[in-house]
Amino acid sequence: MDNETRLGLYKTMVLSRSFEEAILRDYHADKKPVWDIGAGLIPGEMHLSSGQEPVAAGMCAHLTSNDAITATHRPHHFAIAHGMDLRLLAAEIFGRETGLGKGRGGHMHLFDPSIHFSCSGIIAEGYPPALGIAFAFQRQGKDSVVVAVTGEGAANQGAFHESLNLAALWKLPVVFVIEDNDWAISVPRDASTSIRSNAVRATSYGIRGTRIQDNSVEGVWDAAKTAVERARAGEGPSLIEVHTVRLWGHFEGDAQAYRSDLDSLIDPIPAYANQLESDGVLSREMIGSISQEAKMRVEDAIEFAKSSPLPSATEVDRYVFA
Amino acid sequence: MVITGAPSESVTARKLTTAKAMVEAISQEMDRDPSIFVMGEDIGAYGGIFSSTSGLLEKFGPQRIMDTPISETAFMGLATGAAVEGMRPIVELMFVDFFGVCMDQIYNHMAKIHYESGGNVKVPVVLMTAVGGGYSDGAQHSQCLWGVFAHLPGMKVVVPSNPYDAKGLMISAIRDDNPVIYMFHKGVMGLPWMAKNPRSLGPVPEKPYEVPIGRAAVVRTGRDLTIVTLSLSVHHALDAADELASQGIDCEVIDLRSLVPLDREAVLESVAKTGRLLVVDEDYQSFGLTGEIAAVVAEKDPRLLKAPVSRLAMPDIPIPYSRTLEYAVLPTAERIAAAARLVMA
Ligand SMILES: Cc1ncc(C[n+]2csc(CCOP(=O)(O)OP(=O)(O)O)c2C)c(N)n1
Ligand SMILES: [Mg+2]
Secondary structure, three states: OOHHHHHHHHHHHHHHHHHHHHHHHHHHHOOOOOOOOOOOOOOOOOOOOOOOHHHHHHHHOOOOOOOEEEEOOOOHHHHHHOOOOHHHHHHHHOOOOOOOOOOOOOOOOOOEHHHOEEEOOOOOOOHHHHHHHHHHHHHOOOOOOEEEEEEOHHHHOHHHHHHHHHHHHOOOOEEEEEEEOOEEOOEEHHHOOOOOOHHHHHHHOOOEEEEEOOOOHHHHHHHHHHHHHHHHOOOOOEEEEEEOOOOOOOOOOOOOOOOOOHHHOOOHHHHHHHHHHHOOOOOHHHHHHHHHHHHHHHHHHHHHHHHOOOOOHHHOOOOOOO | OOOOOOOOOOOOOOEEEHHHHHHHHHHHHHHHOOOEEEEEOOOOOOOOOOOOOOOHHHHHOOOOEEEOOOOHHHHHHHHHHHHHOOOEEEEEEEEHHHHHHOHHHHHHHHOOHHHHOOOOOOOOOEEEEEEOOOOOOOOOOOOOOHHHHHHOOOOEEEOOOOHHHHHHHHHHHHHOOOOEEEEEEHHHOOOOOOOOOHHHEEEOOOOOOOOOOOOOEEEEOOOOEEEEEOOHHHHHHHHHHHHHHHOOOOEEEEEOOEEEOOOHHHHHHHHHHHOOEEEEEEEEOOOOHHHHHHHHHHHHOHHHOOOOOEEEEEOOOOOOOOHHHHHHHOOOHHHHHHHHHHHHO
8 A cells, every 4th residue: 555545544534533623612612501402503413423534534545526425424524535525514514505405404414416425314224325326327337336334233224134135136336334333322232233243244145245343444445445446347236344433422412321431442543643653654743734734624614614604594495396 | 171281389399300200100100010111222221312211221120121223123013013912012213203214013013903903902012202303403303293193093192291291191101002102302301401491390290190192281271362282382382372461362272192082172172262273283284283183173163263273383394404494494482472463363
């Protein structure tokens, strides 16, 4: 793997983290003195992806804006790694008319046709549309692929199993990605799932399955390379499960009293920085400047969002129908 | 007309939130009946995302309080099967919006078996689920959807608006031999992390008691106008009624509490007195509750009305995320008051 690619992976992860740190700050900034989920400039549920950046960075490094992603309720890292315009993303999160969905959608409902990105707040329900996107690409003679993302909790839904079977049967260009962060809200994986690895489930549907045990961005990158190449070449779907980490709560405001693993979590971004530094790819100064540059881009996006107009109440029924 | 609201302060001084009242009901019934168990997502250690099961795992243990995988079709069907064989499951669907992934088990199985079996098979399931918006949770996490469940035959549907009814309706639901859909609005639960109406904390007797399913409550008496509503909108209607009283409009407010069976008599009796009807609903307008209540009066005797029926419901729009848009469509106290003034004009 060349140094430029490795640096690129690192930068993507840092950008995603910077964005979420800014959202985290602004989400909580005006919910005091009595914390109220519906109050403030960013109201509603907020599911942040910090810790899971390696999955998105490693996958999206192989994609172009002609490839599609269907993401989940926790979509920011994939949106950013796939190149979503940070201003449009931030404006949607702040509920502004300039946002991707003109403030109608919110952070679980991001739709960006320019990069074929979508997500859903209903668990596992992003998988079936991923098949349709792949089907369209195939019929239109494109070599584009779809990356369909869920958490490990979602892999117990019917939609997951139906989709795996149909994708295999019709040899659709899909890469199924499972982010196993050990938790589905408060339910640990071993209390929800009868099997250790979803790669085995993939195999049982006739799909190539891989499990990456260590949240390594380069491990994801490797597995993704094969899976995306196979899909582009018409060799059908693959599944990649990554054992990753949810550094923060399920959503903001989650006290995580159910969680006993908080002291043992490894943040993958400083870990990768150390690795790149000892390999001579990254210097202390570069770490600083990469972080500075990410922060500048993020603050520009947040500024744009905050200074954008709110949607007009008189237009509430606009966009129900085409 | 039966006036069956919460008892006065003197009857019971103890106050609980709606969430705690629900938990107490479940807990007392579980003490009484070992065939009751509770299952759903995050109802164990977490205590329910909206605190509907707090403390039950600690009290009853993992044999009777069970977190499920995110497999709603499987565990909804499991509830039906267990009920058929004599158990009394309480199953939580975390948000009613998720019914889409498991509705077949609910409306084609749980709801129809009793009829299809000629009454030979009973399905005593309580399906409890969180409803409602107002905190920017967007189009997939803010709906009420009780009209859907009430439309489909075979399920009772109860929708408590306050702690007293929450406990009594839960006990009635558990003891009922039918599937009962128990729909609690997040905004009446009395959660510490969400804006709430002060009436989400209220007097609740300690002893178990039933609130009969199918009986509305007149929660405010008045002469000029009947406001028929349910759930969180009851509180908004009461707030609006206070404001309207100062402008010389005397509203009667009816809390339906149950949609199936529907207390048509309570509606008719009140409209016969006031001659004016405003129906307020946080569910979508078309083909729903507001039309059904209007039909109750129209079918009985439209001459009861001195003014046309007025409806204030969620317009037929996916619920928007941005607060300015969401509050443009929610039935707030201000919008209820404005609608009431129009009926009186
Ligand atoms: C059909 C459905 N059921 C339940 C939920 C509530 N819910 C939201 S996130 C979540 C946990 C998801 O766990 P996982 O798939 O592992 O993703 P993670 O949150 O860990 O990223 C649940 C149960 C939902 N949104 N949709
Ligand atoms: Mg998970």
